[in-house]
Structures are given as structure tokens and as C-alpha cells.
Amino acid sequence: MDRTPRQRIADLLTLAPMTTQQIAAVVKMSERQVEDHLGHIMKTVARDRSSRFVLHPSECKDCDFVFRDRHRITRPSRCPQCRSELLTDPRYSVVPSALQEN
Numbered sequence: 195m196d197r198t199p200r201q202r203i204a205d206l207l208t209l210a211p212m213t214t215q216q217i218a219a220v221v222k223m224s225e226r227q228v229e230d231h232l233g234h235i236m237k238t239v240a241r242d243r244s245s246r247f248v249l250h251p252s253e254c255k256d257c258d259f260v261f262r263d264r265h266r267i268t269r270p271s272r273c274p275q276c277r278s279e280l281l282t283d284p285r286y287s288v289v290p291s292a293l294q295e296n
């Protein structure tokens with residue numbers, strides 16, 4: 195049975211946190227397409243009580259600022275604290291709800 199590209203991405207995210215760039219390389223899509231799929235996967239997982247979508251936020255490499263309030267799929271361009279553009283890429287994963295930390 196063939197998995198749709200979106201299901202394949204969702205499957206990948208259950209294995210390890212990944213950046214859009216890493217996902218794009220595995221499923222052979224543009225990062226823009228992967229971002230679009232991630233948006234849909236995020237909504238689907240939100241309705242699924244057995245798992246949840248985790249956004250591992252970008253961090254500034256210069257001052258360690260963490261972009262905790264960011265819920266968009268796209269990458270921030272600049273640190274609001276020190277103006278550095280050396281930011282790590284956000285990573286995404288899907289984990290079982292049982293592992294939810296409180």
C-alpha cells in the first residue's frame with residue numbers, strides 16, 4: 195500500500211526531530227512544499243489524541259535566545275535580542291501523547 199507524501203513526512207517525524215531541509219532531502223520535495231505539508235500534519239495531529247506535534251524552536255547561536263513563541267512553520271530570519279542571523283533551523287517531530295512532559 196502506497197503512503198502519500200504527507201503520510202511519509204508524518205512517519206519520518208515519529209522517528210526523529212527533523213528540519214524542513216532534512217525532510218525535503220528525504221522525500222525529494224522543495225522546502226516550501228514540505229512546509230505546506232507540515233502545516234497540515236500539525237492540524238491533523240492536533241485532532242489525534244494518541245500523538246502530538248512538537249516544534250523544537252530555533253535558537254540564536256550568538257546569544258542562545260530561543261524562539262519559544264514561534265508557532266509558524268517558517269524559519270525566523272533574525273534574533274530579536276542581538277540581531278544575529280546565525281540561527282539554528284527549527285525541527286519538528288510527532289511523539290506519542292503518553293510521553294508528554296508536564
Ligand SMILES: [Zn+2]
Pocket residue numbers: 254255256257258259273274275276277278
Ligand atoms: Zn541572539
